[in-house]
Each structure stands twice: as structure tokens, then as C-alpha cells.
Amino acid sequence: MSPTSETMSLFSPALARRFDALVEKYPVKRSALIPMLLYAQDEVGYLSDAVVAEVAQRIGITELEVRNVATYYSMLRFKPAGKFNIQVCTNISCMLRGAYEVYERFQEELGVGPKGVTSDGLFSVEEVECIGACCWAPAIQVNYDFHDDLKPDLVPGILDQYRNPIQDQEKDQEKNA
Numbered sequence: 042m043s044p045t046s047e048t049m050s051l052f053s054p055a056l057a058r059r060f061d062a063l064v065e066k067y068p069v070k071r072s073a074l075i076p077m078l079l080y081a082q083d084e085v086g087y088l089s090d091a092v093v094a095e096v097a098q099r100i101g102i103t104e105l106e107v108r109n110v111a112t113y114y115s116m117l118r119f120k121p122a123g124k125f126n127i128q129v130c131t132n133i134s135c136m137l138r139g140a141y142e143v144y145e146r147f148q149e150e151l152g153v154g155p156k157g158v159t160s161d162g163l164f165s166v167e168e169v170e171c172i173g174a175c176c177w178a179p180a181i182q183v184n185y186d187f188h189d190d191l192k193p194d195l196v197p198g199i200l201d202q203y204r205n206p207i208q209d210q211e212k213d214q215e216k217n218a
């Protein structure tokens with residue numbers, strides 16, 4: 042069997058099969074790099090040395106080339122993050138509308154500093170460049186969810202949505218009953 046087959050992969054069999062298909066899909070294999078890194082990060086939690094090595098091998102480029110591309114994208118990370126990674130945009134539009142106050146409030150509420158991870162592993166928080174929601178600044182992204190038009194006082198409620206997703210769903214169902 043080839044070393045990139047699912048039996049030799051550090052990824053789940055389903056993801057290994059997805060990667061096998063992805064590298065065949067593009068005329069130039071390295072076009073699959075970003076989607077592969079995103080899928081790998083979703084499964085493993087971050088781009089570990091082993092992830093970088095396997096992705097490089099599957100695409101046929103060096104690990105350094107993988108790192109050079111990955112470091113450009115703020116949504117890709119080389120260290121474990123919390124289950125919910127909070128990315129606060131502090132680029133110009135968001136900064137002018139109070140992004141740093143929002144960023145500080147997240148750190149205060151979570152008891153962590155910049156790029157910190159809470160001791161229960163539930164949350165991490167970091168400052169990022171523009172996330173493409175400038176019209177609704179200040180904006181943040183929690184994993185793949187966007188929250189916009191924020192104020193520091195809205196921060197505790199946002200955290201609760203992720204701490205208690207099931208209770209919130211039940212409350213919504215009760216309201217709608």
C-alpha cells in the first residue's frame with residue numbers, strides 16, 4: 042500500500058480518503074494545500090509537526106513550503122487552541138469602533154492573556170487581521186461563526202452561548218412552544 046493510504050495516515054480513514062481524492066482533483070497538487078490544512082486542523086485541532094509532514098508528503102512539497110503558506114493565514118495555527126477559538130479583529134474598521142475594548146473584555150472574562158487558552162480547554166482568544174466583516178465592525182469569529190456590531194457588554198452573553206448550547210436550545214424551544 043502507498044504510504045499515503047488511509048492505513049498509514051495519522052488522520053481518520055474518512056479524512057485520509059478525502060485527501061486522496063483532493064490531490065487527484067486539482068491539475069496542480071499544491072492547489073489542495075489550504076483545504077487540506079483546514080480539514081486537518083478541524084480534525085486534529087492544530088497543525089502539529091506530524092500533520093505538516095503528512096500533508097507535505099501527500100502533496101509532494103517540503104514541510105518548509107507547507108509552513109511558509111500556512112503562516113500567512115491567521116485561521117491556521119501551530120499550537121492547540123481551545124475548543125472554541127475566539128478571533129477578535131483589530132484591523133482599522135474594527136479598531137475605530139472599539140475592537141480593543143472587546144478584545145480586553147474577552148481576556149478579562151476568560152482570565153487569559155492574548156493567545157491564551159482557558160484551563161478547561163474550552164476557549165482561546167487571539168487578535169487577528171480583517172475577517173471581512175468591516176461593514177459590521179467590530180467583528181469576531183468563533184470557530185466558523187461570525188458575531189458583529191459588538192460591544193464589551195455583549196461578551197458574557199456570547200461566551201454563554203458556547204458554554205451552554207444545549208440549555209439555550211431548550212430555552213428557545215420553550216419560547217417557541
Ligand code: FES
Pocket residue numbers: 130131132133134135136170171172173174175176178179180
Ligand atoms: S477590519 Fe475588522 S472585519 Fe474588516
